[in-house]
Amino acid sequence: MKKYILIVLIFFYSxxxxxxxxxxxxxxxxxxxxxxxxxxxxxKIKEIKYLTIKKILxxxxxxxxxxxxxxxxxxxxxxxxxxxxxxxxxKIINKNYFSNIKINFNKRKIISYLRxxxxxxxxxxxxxFLTIIYSKSDFEKTLFSKYNEYYNYLLLNNxxxxxLPNLDSNDKYLLNHNDIEEKNLGKIYKFSEKYNKSDxxxxxxxKKQKKIFYKFFLITNGxxxxxxxxxxxxxxxxxLFVNLKDSAINIWKINNAIQNKFTNTIxxxxxxFNLLEQKxxxxxxxxxxxxxxxKLLKFSYQEKLYEISYFGNKQILLKLFEINxxxxxxxxxxxxxxxx
Numbered sequence: 001m002k003k004y005i006l007i008v009l010i011f012f013y014s015x016x017x018x019x020x021x022x023x024x025x026x027x028x029x030x031x032x033x034x035x036x037x038x039x040x041x042x043x044k045i046k047e048i049k050y051l052t053i054k055k056i057l058x059x060x061x062x063x064x065x066x067x068x069x070x071x072x073x074x075x076x077x078x079x080x081x082x083x084x085x086x087x088x089x090x091k092i093i094n095k096n097y098f099s100n101i102k103i104n105f106n107k108r109k110i111i112s113y114l115r116x117x118x119x120x121x122x123x124x125x126x127x128x129f130l131t132i133i134y135s136k137s138d139f140e141k142t143l144f145s146k147y148n149e150y151y152n153y154l155l156l157n158n159x160x161x162x163x164l165p166n167l168d169s170n171d172k173y174l175l176n177h178n179d180i181e182e183k184n185l186g187k188i189y190k191f192s193e194k195y196n197k198s199d200x201x202x203x204x205x206x207k208k209q210k211k212i213f214y215k216f217f218l219i220t221n222g223x224x225x226x227x228x229x230x231x232x233x234x235x236x237x238x239x240l241f242v243n244l245k246d247s248a249i250n251i252w253k254i255n256n257a258i259q260n261k262f263t264n265t266i267x268x269x270x271x272x273f274n275l276l277e278q279k280x281x282x283x284x285x286x287x288x289x290x291x292x293x294x295k296l297l298k299f300s301y302q303e304k305l306y307e308i309s310y311f312g313n314k315q316i317l318l319k320l321f322e323i324n325x326x327x328x329x330x331x332x333x334x335x336x337x338x339x340x
């Protein structure tokens with residue numbers, strides 16, 4: 001005889017359209033009918049634990065590191081990261097159960113584990129990649145054209161990760177298809193300055209004998225990286241842009257991940273008008289977990305100078321200051337911080 005009859009419906013939803021950090025989690029709606037409601041509820045919470053921690057780790061880790069750590073994940077490890085479990089709108093009527101469940105994780109504990117295991121991670125993604133699409137065949141070459149079918153698809157679909165050029169005459173003046181074919185980085189960088197973007201994806205599509213051959217390049221931190229080629233018998237836009245997004249983000253992670261082997265130092269002055277502002281600045285700095293130590297060097301009226309030891313590189317540190325709503329003035333190896 002079965003201990004209980006189980007009919008389960010779980011679907012994912014979020015109260016907001018975007019997360020403030022890669023460590024944020026979402027609510028899961030749980031519905032089931034069971035002869036043992038409490039036991040089934042615990043089973044579903046366990047499932048959500050695995051789903052949510054894997055989602056976080058997949059976002060913050062390089063793909064190869066995620067594959068390795070995924071083999072080691074167990075409930076004890078997950079429990080060591082959990083901050084709290086939130087259960088809202090819980091209803092139990094006879095054998096029917098309904099609730100919204102969200103599991104929050106302690107970011108500091110996750111990063112401590114990654115640091116102890118020498119695993120690099122990211123705390124943010126680029127807002128978008130400036131996307132340059134060059135399409136050619138035996139009959140035509142199109143770059144910044146409003147008739148480019150790839151641009152039109154992205155305009156009509158929700159792919160925010162791809163930032164599209166204006167496709168105006170100035171774009172055509174700044175960059176042409178010869179610059180793309182010859183990989184004229186000077187012209188490409190000049191073009192990207194117009195859009196204030198340093199992360200760039202270049203897509204080259206070539207139609208040959210009823211097949212479409214794709215070459216992809218990612219430019220980040222002043223370096224160019226090839227992404228695996230793609231061949232399609234006919235255009236499949238979703239396959240193209242979904243796979244490209246995943247590959248580009250993984251390469252971006254490899255080149256922008258926070259290393260955990262050694263620390264660097266920078267001297268930063270914090271400037272404030274009152275003690276409340278000082279407290280808020282220090283609170284925001286404490287939220288930046290790549291900072292290892294802060295040493296007060298000197299202080300004066302409305303100003304304190306700290307020596308900051310941090311993992312990763314200075315560009316990532318400055319970006320995290322910005323994400324945490326701190327105004328930064330950076331010169332050489334010195335910076336000034338204040339509230340925005």
